[in-house]
Amino acid sequence: MSRVVVTGLGVVSPYGVGVRPFWEGLSSGRCAIRPITLFETGGFRSRIAGEVPAPALDALAASRRRSRADRFGLAAAREAVVDAGLSRAEQAIAGVIVGGVGGGMLEAETWYWEMARSGEDPRRRPALRSILPSSHAEVVAHCLGLGGPKETVVMACSSGAASVALAADLIVDGIAPLMLAGGVDALTRICFMGFNALKLLDPDPCRPFDRDRRGMSLGEGAAFIVLEDWEHARGRGARPYAELLSSGLSTDAFHVTSPHPGADGVIRAITDSLARAGLPAGDVGYVNAHGTGTAQNDRTEALALGKVFGTAGLLMSANKSLIGHAMAAAGALEAVATVLTLRHGVIPPTANLDHPDPEIPFDCVPHTARPASVRVAMSNSFGFGGQNVSLIFRRWE
Amino acid sequence: MVSSPKQRVVLTGVGSLSALGAGGFTALGHALEAARPAIDAVRAFPVEGFGSRLAGEVPDGALADLVGRDEARRLSRICQLTVAACRLALRDARMDPGVDGTELGLIVGTEFGDLRSSQEFADGYLKKGPVGLSAMIFPHTVMNTMAATAAIAVGAKGPSVTLNQATVAGELAVAHGASMVANARMSAVLVGGVDEICPILYRMLSALGGLSPMAGGPEGCWPFDRRHNGPVRGEGATFVLLETLEGALRRGAAIRAELRGAAWGNSPVGRDRAPRSDGDASVITRALARAGLAPDSVGWAYLSGTGDPPLDDWQLELVRRAFGDHRPRLTSLTPLAGDHAGLGALRVAAAAWTAGTRHLPGLPSLSEPVRKDCAFATGGGTPAGEGAGVIQGVARGGTQVALVVSPFDAESQ
Numbered sequence: 001m002s003r004v005v006v007t008g009l010g011v012v013s014p015y016g017v018g019v020r021p022f023w024e025g026l027s028s029g030r031c032a033i034r035p036i037t038l039f040e041t042g043g044f045r046s047r048i049a050g051e052v053p054a055p056a057l058d059a060l061a062a063s064r065r066r067s068r069a070d071r072f073g074l075a076a077a078r079e080a081v082v083d084a085g086l087s088r089a090e091q092a093i094a095g096v097i098v099g100g101v102g103g104g105m106l107e108a109e110t111w112y113w114e115m116a117r118s119g120e121d122p123r124r125r126p127a128l129r130s131i132l133p134s135s136h137a138e139v140v141a142h143c144l145g146l147g148g149p150k151e152t153v154v155m156a157c158s159s160g161a162a163s164v165a166l167a168a169d170l171i172v173d174g175i176a177p178l179m180l181a182g183g184v185d186a187l188t189r190i191c192f193m194g195f196n197a198l199k200l201l202d203p204d205p206c207r208p209f210d211r212d213r214r215g216m217s218l219g220e221g222a223a224f225i226v227l228e229d230w231e232h233a234r235g236r237g238a239r240p241y242a243e244l245l246s247s248g249l250s251t252d253a254f255h256v257t258s259p260h261p262g263a264d265g266v267i268r269a270i271t272d273s274l275a276r277a278g279l280p281a282g283d284v285g286y287v288n289a290h291g292t293g294t295a296q297n298d299r300t301e302a303l304a305l306g307k308v309f310g311t312a313g314l315l316m317s318a319n320k321s322l323i324g325h326a327m328a329a330a331g332a333l334e335a336v337a338t339v340l341t342l343r344h345g346v347i348p349p350t351a352n353l354d355h356p357d358p359e360i361p362f363d364c365v366p367h368t369a370r371p372a373s374v375r376v377a378m379s380n381s382f383g384f385g386g387q388n389v390s391l392i393f394r395r396w397e
Numbered sequence: 398m399v400s401s402p403k404q405r406v407v408l409t410g411v412g413s414l415s416a417l418g419a420g421g422f423t424a425l426g427h428a429l430e431a432a433r434p435a436i437d438a439v440r441a442f443p444v445e446g447f448g449s450r451l452a453g454e455v456p457d458g459a460l461a462d463l464v465g466r467d468e469a470r471r472l473s474r475i476c477q478l479t480v481a482a483c484r485l486a487l488r489d490a491r492m493d494p495g496v497d498g499t500e501l502g503l504i505v506g507t508e509f510g511d512l513r514s515s516q517e518f519a520d521g522y523l524k525k526g527p528v529g530l531s532a533m534i535f536p537h538t539v540m541n542t543m544a545a546t547a548a549i550a551v552g553a554k555g556p557s558v559t560l561n562q563a564t565v566a567g568e569l570a571v572a573h574g575a576s577m578v579a580n581a582r583m584s585a586v587l588v589g590g591v592d593e594i595c596p597i598l599y600r601m602l603s604a605l606g607g608l609s610p611m612a613g614g615p616e617g618c619w620p621f622d623r624r625h626n627g628p629v630r631g632e633g634a635t636f637v638l639l640e641t642l643e644g645a646l647r648r649g650a651a652i653r654a655e656l657r658g659a660a661w662g663n664s665p666v667g668r669d670r671a672p673r674s675d676g677d678a679s680v681i682t683r684a685l686a687r688a689g690l691a692p693d694s695v696g697w698a699y700l701s702g703t704g705d706p707p708l709d710d711w712q713l714e715l716v717r718r719a720f721g722d723h724r725p726r727l728t729s730l731t732p733l734a735g736d737h738a739g740l741g742a743l744r745v746a747a748a749a750w751t752a753g754t755r756h757l758p759g760l761p762s763l764s765e766p767v768r769k770d771c772a773f774a775t776g777g778g779t780p781a782g783e784g785a786g787v788i789q790g791v792a793r794g795g796t797q798v799a800l801v802v803s804p805f806d807a808e809s810q
Binding site for chain 1: 498499503508509510515516518519520522523526527530531532535536538539540541542544545546548549552553554555556557558559560561562563569573576577579580582601604605660661662663664665666667668669794795796
């Protein structure tokens with residue numbers, strides 16, 4: 001039996017670079033969803049997102065020749081490794097799993113737009129080298145000298161959480177003692193246009209669990225967690241933030257974009273994670289919800305939580321109301337937020353929640369952060385293709 | 398977290414669509430026996446001005462009986478390839494996930510995903526503005542679309558994971574799936590890979606100098622030969638069904654081979670580089686240790702052997718370090734089918750076939766090996782040595798994967 005602990009955190013978010021601004025932003029309830037500046041948004045229903053501020057990006061040490069997403073990933077990974085106090089020798093045995101979706105598509109789009117309009121290859125080809133999601137893991141592993149397993153997992157909006165779950169499995173199975181797990185995504189035109197085409201974006205900052213919610217807001221960023229076998233962490237004198245008790249992964253096998261109406265897959269992910277942790281549902285004090293703000297997703301998630309936990313006493317909130325939906329990075333950002341919630345005893349609020357939906361009968365912590373001594377917390381992430389991931393963390397005592 | 402007892406992992410089904418044809422374990426065996434290279438000039442689109450002209454394409458009409466009319470209308474081609482290969486693998490294994498399906502996982506390796514749909518989606522906007530955007534196409538721009546559609550088609554409700562990786566995505570999927578079964582997270586997992594050739598991809602790879610002829614000269618796929626000058630692209634989907642020995646025996650499945658061990662790791666170098674000869678041989682060594690086998694018990698190996706010179710050189714150095722003076726017979730399937738993510742599972746399926754038949758397809762055009770201290774299978778093929786087989790894949794950026802396959806020994810249950 002192995003215990004998996006969290007010993008390092010790193011974040012790039014719409015609040016800027018670093019775990020500190022991330023937590024200060026979340027716990028202050030300040031919504032970071034603003035008009036998009038990265039590309040043209042004329043003619044679209046929604047024109048806002050949680051964008052990483054330009055000055056924060058400019059301050060990053062990573063090469064400007066790298067894609068925006070690779071720069072996010074490298075900055076967050078570096079912070080996590082430094083935070084965990086890993087030596088070069090420890091990095092050499094560490095593996096990395098990165099959840100990605102958009103890769104360097106933002107820069108590749110610029111190449112393709114130019115080629116389509118001019119009819120000629122603009123020869124800005126370096127953009128193509130980083131187009132794939134696997135670019136993030138390659139850059140992080142190379143720059144940090146990581147010699148363990150290196151993987152890129154693409155599970156749509158649950159990619160970041162899946163990377164944490166799969167990395168923990170490798171530790172439990174004895175394949176690696178130390179893993180860097182996280183998610184990376186930058187805003188792209190294709191993603192922005194696609195969710196607009198699906199009419200899933202709210203023209204205003206999203207309002208998860210609100211009666212009048214009209215869709216989600218996009219976001220971007222990166223987050224990494226250093227996961228470690230407890231014996232290994234103890235051996236090097238590391239002090240964990242929290243323990244990752246378990247994970248549950250499931251697939252709806254129902255529809256490519258719509259969740260199962262009975263929340264079948266979500267319920268299986270949640271109950272599997274509880275079973276693997278050996279915990280009764282009542283032990284979970286807080287759920288960091290997937291909470292996108294779409295009518296269907298919020299209803300499905302609430303249905304699943306109601307069936308597993310009942311409605312009494314469960315606290316839940318949605319980080320996406322503050323920073324938008326960062327796609328592949330979302331699950332990793334929310335995993336970090338969940339760990340910090342346990343650490344600080346403060347639940348970040350759900351912003352913009354003025355009229356709670358009566359069909360979602362939970363305390364969703366509207367507007368203002370709430371002190372709460374939570375011992376066990378769950379983070380949920382769901383994605384296109386009916387891909388569901390639940391993570392359970394326990395406060396380190 | 399609780400780590401469950403280790404389970405033995407066996408291979409019970411194969412589904413493959415590649416330039417070599419479509420079918421299950423038996424059909425693949427026939428293709429390997431024939432060992433006829435299926436690389437030819439690209440048929441699907443014009444390649445004038447691209448600098449390369451060869452590829453291993455899936456034969457026209459291969460999908461006809463494997464996807465329904467509605468699926469052919471709704472799904473992109475790469476999703477159809479995935480669905481078809483997964484169905485073939487389950488049919489080959491005589492497994493029906495049934496209404497439950499919660500004990501069946503799916504792991505899809507891909508290098509490029511559905512780039513064709515991304516291009517089509519973007520073109521809609523570039524031609525007509527926001528009204529030209531298709532909500533139907535958008536989900537296919539996300540690389541997990543193949544896993545999502547295949548999970549729906551075959552009713553796989555366990556984890557469905559997509560792994561994106563250059564060159565060895567298929568091997569990684571098999572390694573990860575084997576670990577999932579060995580550690581009792583799933584009773585059975587469909588694992589494999591898929592890629593397709595499309596104009597935007599061929600143009601990109603050609604522009605980046607990622608295809609033969611990388612440095613001029615004639616174009617061709619010549620792994621481990623002095624003429625090697627880059628990969629020739631292939632396409633297709635191959636999936637194998639891995640399950641616990643216990644489960645396979647319980648349902649009376651035909652066991653094609655046992656997957657004895659897997660290991661994967663990284664020798665950190667830049668994304669576009671191959672490590673030099675100072676690479677780490679421990680991935681093969683670790684896989685053998687997990688299998689409980691000594692290096693000299695390995696008789697043969699399927700290598701990724703893409704024909705990319707620095708990768709070929711690194712790979713042979715790793716093999717020599719792992720095996721020392723022992724010389725397993727080495728081969729690669731890229732000259733037959735072209736390099737693509739489906740090839741990882743194709744190599745595993747081929748290894749299962751070799752484990753049963755003791756026949757190893759050769760490198761059809763090897764004339765002047767880059768190393769004299771390695772033993773290559775040549776021509777149409779050679780008898781495989783006794784013992785287990787290794788599948789090893791390496792990629793630029795330093796990723797390595799090693800898998801160990803042996804015939805299933807019923808006496809050792």
